[in-house]
Amino acid sequence: MTDRYKCSELMLERALQTIPLGSQTFSKSKTQYPFGVSPYFLKTGKGSHVWDIDGNEYIDFGNSLAAITLGYSDPDVTKAVQEQLMDGVTFTLPHPLEVEVAEKIVEMVPCAEMVRYGKNGSDATSGAIRIARAYTKRDLVAVCGYHGWQDWYIGSTPRSLGVPKAVQDLTKTFIYNDINSLKQLFKKWPDQIAAVILEPMNSSKPKKGFLEEVKELTDKNGAVLIFDETITGFRYAKGGAQELFGVIPDLATFGKGIANGYPLSAIVGRKDIMKLMEEIFFSFTFGGETLSLAASLATLDKLQREPVIETLQIQGQQVIDRVQQLIDQYQLSDMITIDGHPSWSFLLFKDAGGYSSYEIKTLFLQEVFKRGILTVGTHNMSYSHSNDDLEKLFMVYNEIFPILKEAVDKKELHHYLRCTPLEPVFKIR
Numbered sequence: 001m002t003d004r005y006k007c008s009e010l011m012l013e014r015a016l017q018t019i020p021l022g023s024q025t026f027s028k029s030k031t032q033y034p035f036g037v038s039p040y041f042l043k044t045g046k047g048s049h050v051w052d053i054d055g056n057e058y059i060d061f062g063n064s065l066a067a068i069t070l071g072y073s074d075p076d077v078t079k080a081v082q083e084q085l086m087d088g089v090t091f092t093l094p095h096p097l098e099v100e101v102a103e104k105i106v107e108m109v110p111c112a113e114m115v116r117y118g119k120n121g122s123d124a125t126s127g128a129i130r131i132a133r134a135y136t137k138r139d140l141v142a143v144c145g146y147h148g149w150q151d152w153y154i155g156s157t158p159r160s161l162g163v164p165k166a167v168q169d170l171t172k173t174f175i176y177n178d179i180n181s182l183k184q185l186f187k188k189w190p191d192q193i194a195a196v197i198l199e200p201m202n203s204s205k206p207k208k209g210f211l212e213e214v215k216e217l218t219d220k221n222g223a224v225l226i227f228d229e230t231i232t233g234f235r236y237a238k239g240g241a242q243e244l245f246g247v248i249p250d251l252a253t254f255g256k257g258i259a260n261g262y263p264l265s266a267i268v269g270r271k272d273i274m275k276l277m278e279e280i281f282f283s284f285t286f287g288g289e290t291l292s293l294a295a296s297l298a299t300l301d302k303l304q305r306e307p308v309i310e311t312l313q314i315q316g317q318q319v320i321d322r323v324q325q326l327i328d329q330y331q332l333s334d335m336i337t338i339d340g341h342p343s344w345s346f347l348l349f350k351d352a353g354g355y356s357s358y359e360i361k362t363l364f365l366q367e368v369f370k371r372g373i374l375t376v377g378t379h380n381m382s383y384s385h386s387n388d389d390l391e392k393l394f395m396v397y398n399e400i401f402p403i404l405k406e407a408v409d410k411k412e413l414h415h416y417l418r419c420t421p422l423e424p425v426f427k428i429r
Helices: 008-013 077-089 096-108 122-134 179-190 210-222 243-244 271-278 290-305 308-329 359-368 385-407
Strands: 042-046 049-052 056-061 114-118 140-144 169-175 192-198 223-231 252-253 265-269 336-341 342-349 378-380
Touching: 056 223, 056 385, 077 290, 096 114, 096 265, 096 290, 114 271, 122 140, 122 192, 122 223, 122 252, 122 265, 122 271, 140 179, 179 192, 179 210, 192 210, 210 223, 223 243, 265 271, 290 308, 308 336, 308 342, 308 385, 342 359, 359 385
Parallel strands: 140 169, 140 192, 192 223, 223 252
Antiparallel strands: 042 049, 049 056, 114 265, 252 265, 336 342, 342 378
C-alpha cells in the first residue's frame, strides 16, 4: 500500500467489488493510471485545481476529459444551477430552457438550424448516424477518429467484443488527412455510404484542403457529412472547429464543454435533415433535464461575454511552445513530441531505446503525479489555468524530462519505475 495514495487504493479495492474496472468511465479507470503511483478518486475541484481523497492537490490538465472549459465550480455556472435547482430538475412537460439553449446554439454554431439534446457524446454521434441513415436510406458509415461506445462505432475497433458481426460490417474506416482512403471507400461501396463522420481535428492539424475535400467528396456521393465536435466544440472557437476552419458540415455533434462538465450533448444541423427527428426515435426521459441546461446557458453566455476562447488559445500556445523548448533542450524528440490545438494538446510518446511508449509514459505519469500535476499526457486547457499554473507545469517537466532521458539512455527505466508499466488498450486516434 502506497502512503501517498493509500485512501485511493483502498477505495479502488472497494470499488472493484461492485464496479467493473472500479470506474464508470474507461478513460478514468485503472487501465490508464498505473497502480501504486496514481490517484484513483478525486473529491474536490476549484478552478484549475483538484484534490484527491488522500488530500493531495493537483493542477488538473485533464479537466474531466476536456469537459471542463471554464474551470471547476465556476461561479456563474454554479449560480445558474443553484437557482434552477430551487425550481425543479425534470418535469412532465418541456421547460423553456430547452428552447433558450437551442436558440443560443443556433446563434453560435454555423451549421446549426435545429438542435436535439442527449446526455453523452455517444448519444449525439449515434443519433446523428441514425438520422443520416434515415435521410439517405443507406446503411454504411465511414468513420475516422473516436465516436463513443455504441455498437455502430466501437464495432470497428479492437474493443468490438459483444458487437454482432453484421453491425461491425456496416462501419468502414478511413485515415485522417488521407483523402484517398475516403475516396477508396466511396469507390468500393458506391451509393451505399450514408454518412462520413470524423473529428475535424484531434492530435494532428488538418492538411490544407483536407476538410474541404472531405465535404466535396461527401456531397458528390450523396452522403451526410457529420463533424464530431464533442471535444472541439466551444473549445477551438465559439462555433467550434467548423467555424475555425471554415468548413460547414451537414450535421455536428457536441458534448463535454457545452455545459462545463454537466451531462449534456447535442446534435445540430440542417433543418431538412434534423426534421427527421420527428420520425426516428431519439428520445430520453432526461433529455430536457434543467440543471444541465441551466449550466449550458451560463457556459455559452460566458463564452460570448468573456475572452474564454482567446485565453485557452494564448495559455495553450504557451504550453506547446515551452514544452517544445524542453523537448529540444533535453534531446527527447526520439521519444516525445507535442502536437494538437493550443486548447487540447498532446504529448505523444514513442518507442525508444528498446522501451515501449507505454513503459516511457508510465514513468512520466509516476513522476508528474507525485509532483502535483494531473495529466495523462494531454493539456486540456481551461479558462482558469493561470500563469502560475503553467510555470508549475514547466518546472515539473523540467525536472522529469532529464529523468526520462537518463532512464532510457542508460537502459535503466525499470529501476526508476515503482509500478508495473501500463499496457496497450486500443488506439482510437
